[in-house]
Amino acid sequence: MSPEIARLILQATADTLYMVLVATALGTLFGLPLGVFLATSRRGELLSAPWLNGALGFIVNATRSTPFIILVVAIIPFTRLVAGTSIGTTAAIVPLTVAATPFIARLIEAAVREVDQGLIEAARAMGASPLQIVAKVLVPEALPGIVLGLTLAIVSLIGYSAIVGVVGGGGLGDLGIRYGYQRFMPEVMASVVIVLIVLVQGVQSLGDRLALRLNKRLRHA
Amino acid sequence: MTVNAHAPITADAAIPPSDETEDAIIRFEGVAKSFPARKSSAAVHALAGIDLAVPRSSVVGVIGRSGAGKSTLIRLVNGLEKPTAGRVIVDGTDVAGLGEGALRSVRRSIGMVFQHFNLLSSRTVFDNVALPLEIAGTDAATIKARVTPLLDLVGLADKRGRYPAELSGGQKQRVGIARALATQPKVLLSDEATSALDPETTRSILDLLGTINRELGLTILLITHEMAVIRAIAQRVAVLDAGRIVEQGDVFDLFTRPQHETTRSFLAAESGRELPAFVADQIRDEPIPGGQVVVRIVFRGPFATHPVLSQVTRELGIDVNILGGAVDSIAGRPFGTLIVGLPNDGTSLDKALAFLKERDLDTEVLGHVA
Incomplete structure (x- = not known):
């Protein structure tokens, strides 16, 4: 493999990591409050707001049901508005974040719903406000589940990031398509796949280990 | 002289209130609670016509089968449930009439222990006991000064850094009790606190509750489905059946001269009452x-x-x-x-x-x- 190609792979890996990590961070920033709200706002729940819950749930479902490649193209005006351009690695972060936010919100909702209702009751009996219950009970207790959810989100985003090549987003997937497939360079394709496998494996085992360490429900964690 | 329960207030004021009424820290007055009908179910009348007084520094038990309304009754005291009629007066305040904000500060003066402990798995023993103080906005130094003697009191000083998953059921309930005492409450509510424990552990937890009642003078209202719990620590008892109090009074009188069929059936399981x-x-x-x-x-x-x-x-x-x-x-x-x-x-x-x-x-x- 020529040094030229090795440099390309290195650059693509950096681009992928940059896009995925920034999109995950932003997706968590928006998805965490959204997910917690979805998990606590049905009728009779802690932040009971059934109409808003229904409306947000619909938007989340609508975003999640749009195939990612269509989403990327459909929101180009929005991307241009936010990033100043619709082309390039930084611009690709916008559709990735838009896709990641509802996904992360649903994963966090699921994790928060796993928290025993008895803990909410106990906190209410102590005189906790709804926000204190969220901050001191729900999020800390759901943390192992949230970490596993974010791990899943990162792995999914690594897959999504291959698609943003269509808007010049760069990254490993893009390199694989342009060099490996279109220029028929199987060694590039193979390298891209190997790097992706290593990335996904690494992220998953890191996430698993962190979640295990955070999970105090297991005696020997 | 005839006593008229519906006498005008001016006439009432002339009559000195009985000791029990005067000293009651919790008083239910004509309390009813029903849950409205839903699509799939009819309205449920959980409680009706509840009159109950809990004298200050006493231990009062409410016994009933599952579904009798005991959980609803105990949750009315700290406003986790709202009555549909009547008043629930805790230390002079009608909690039924309070908004959420005012209720929160009242709840800090009412401790509660639960059947399934409800400890946070992500917090150590120390941090679980500290939680109500954190919620009340207490500073770290005060929290430390308050939590440490409580862990001594419940006999868990050596477990302060452990997580709930590392504790036995009895130890978990001790943490629950310490946590309930952290804000120095006036009243302790016990929601089937020993129902998930074996008989020996039950006895030790009841001993602890008895000690707390005697040494701290803390009023305890407990609900249970076991006569043995009532007999072990309560001074007064109310028997709840299908949302109504069918019999209440001094524990000894009620045990030795039960009037109502439900009371008799609870006593039937007690040793020596049944025919061999x-x-x-x-x-x-x-x-x-x-x-x-x-x-x-x-x-x-x-x-x-x-x-x-x-x-x-x-x-x-x-x-x-x-x-x-x-x-x-x-x-x-x-x-x-x-x-x-x-x-x-x-x-x-x-x-x-x-x-x-x-x-x-x-x-x-x-x-x-x-």
């Missing part, structure tokens, strides 16, 4: 010539500890055949039940019953055996 199986199998309603009359004698009052049966034998010359029974103490007073056989010879039974009645012992003829 070998007697129950052959007992008949009609007298058997030359057989025995089966009588239950309840020992309470001043003669409870007297050798009454041997007196029957010695003074009346009647043989007494003991078939079953148990002697115990309730709320610190001796109490026993004996099931005996008396000869069916036409005179012995009446003489013996009269003798026992003179000594203020309750008797009941249960039937006849050969």
Whole structure:
């Protein structure tokens, strides 16, 4: 493999990591409050707001049901508005974040719903406000589940990031398509796949280990 | 003078309130609670016509089967449930009329322990006990000063850094009790606190609650489905059945002279009250010539500890055949039940019953055996 190609792979890996990590961070920033709200706002729940819950749930479902490649193209005006351009690695972060936010919100909702209702009751009996219950009970207790959810989100985003090549987003997937497939360079394709496998494996085992360490429900964690 | 419950307020004010009313830290007045009908279910009347007073520094138990409304009743005290009618007065405040904000500060003066402990798995023992103080905005130094002696009190000083998953059920409930005491509450609510524990652990937790009641003077309102819990620590008891209090009063009176069928059925499981199986199998309603009359004698009052049966034998010359029974103490007073056989010879039974009645012992003829 020529040094030229090795440099390309290195650059693509950096681009992928940059896009995925920034999109995950932003997706968590928006998805965490959204997910917690979805998990606590049905009728009779802690932040009971059934109409808003229904409306947000619909938007989340609508975003999640749009195939990612269509989403990327459909929101180009929005991307241009936010990033100043619709082309390039930084611009690709916008559709990735838009896709990641509802996904992360649903994963966090699921994790928060796993928290025993008895803990909410106990906190209410102590005189906790709804926000204190969220901050001191729900999020800390759901943390192992949230970490596993974010791990899943990162792995999914690594897959999504291959698609943003269509808007010049760069990254490993893009390199694989342009060099490996279109220029028929199987060694590039193979390298891209190997790097992706290593990335996904690494992220998953890191996430698993962190979640295990955070999970105090297991005696020997 | 006739006492009129509906007398005008001016007339009421002239009558000094009874000690019980005066000193009640929790008072239910005509409380009802129903849950509205839903698409799939009819309206549920969980509680109706509840009048109950919990004297300051006492231990009051509410006993009932599952579904009787006990959980709803105890949750009315800290406003986790709102009554549909009536007032729930805690230390002079009607909690039913408070908004969420005001309720939150009232709740800090009411501790609660739960059947399933409800400890945070992500927090250590120390941090679990500290949680109500954090919620109240207490500073770290005060929290440390408050939590450490509480861990000593419940005997978990050496477990402060452990997580709930590393503790036994009894230890978890000790953490729950320490946590409930952290804000120095006026009242402790116990929601089936021992129902998930084995008998030995139950006893140690009840001992701890009793100690807290005596040493801190803390009022305890507990709900349970076990008479043994009531007997171990309560001074007063209310029996709840289908959302109504069917009987309430002093624990000793209620145990020894139950009036309501529900109370009797709770007591049936208590040792010594039931007929032994070998007697129950052959007992008949009609007298058997030359057989025995089966009588239950309840020992309470001043003669409870007297050798009454041997007196029957010695003074009346009647043989007494003991078939079953148990002697115990309730709320610190001796109490026993004996099931005996008396000869069916036409005179012995009446003489013996009269003798026992003179000594203020309750008797009941249960039937006849050969």
